[in-house]
Amino acid sequence: MPELPEVETSRRGLEPHLLGRCITGIEVRQPKLRWPVSLELAEFLPGERLDALRRRGKYLIFDTRVGSFLIHLGMSGSLRVLPAGVLPEKHDHLDIAFGGVNLRLRDPRRFAAVLWAGSEPLKHSLLKSLGPEPLEPGFDAEWLIKKAKGRRLAIKPFIMDSKILVGVGNIYANEALFRAGIHPERAAGDLNKAEYGHLAQAIVEVLSKAIEAGGTSLRDFVREDGRPGYFAQELDVYGRTGLPCVRCGTLIEQRPQAQRSSYLCPRCQR
């Protein structure tokens, strides 16, 4: 599922193909994604040049002179750049044509979003309340401590909350907590300063390594050029139910938590 590293991998893969090129057309074959695909895309974008391709959390921001649009990949979305004329396959819901190439969105589960965001995209309702980027200044243990003060919410959903920090989904939340040796069901407000130090560092390391590796490949995620990422083999706990802990050999447990699966080593994580 695309998390921050996968979205950043997509951004880096797409940028050299699309930056500075002019949009020549929009084709929406399936407008019913998480929200209806914004009609403004077809209205405003043809003839405009892509001036920048940015990322905020798991959102990609495409900037043009007349305004910006957002793409969120949901959990099964992927973007690819293809030569014009390649026929769409099942679940290829939308093309944005850039002259001789097409930016194509595929999303079997249709949780993706393609939305117009106007001239100040960071003020869009979906972006304005997002927490700090974990790989940029503004995110550290002190920030987490401040936000966690007094909260009884479990630490795992806490770090998956995009208002606390962006980019951490189920996979990397599990991995970061394992690295930090913290049990996912602990109350966020109960962790001490040292634990938050370890956790902040673990989040940064896990996301950085995943970006270096080119994004985790799981089920539906495909990179912009179609090659899968290869971080999956480096996961310590996610999806390893019943397998031995890489550190102590204790069997990894899986348990439901807030409508998601948590994976943990009951010995290493306290």
Next chain:
DNA sequence: AAATTCTCCTGAAGGC
């Protein structure tokens, strides 16, 4: 304000 539950969707995997 904070916590919890619901919701969208369909492919994959498991059971029989």
Next chain:
DNA sequence: TGCCTTCAGGAGAATT
């Protein structure tokens, strides 16, 4: 071989 059921999940919206 095939049909049915269950699970997976990003994250906003609705509810408590």
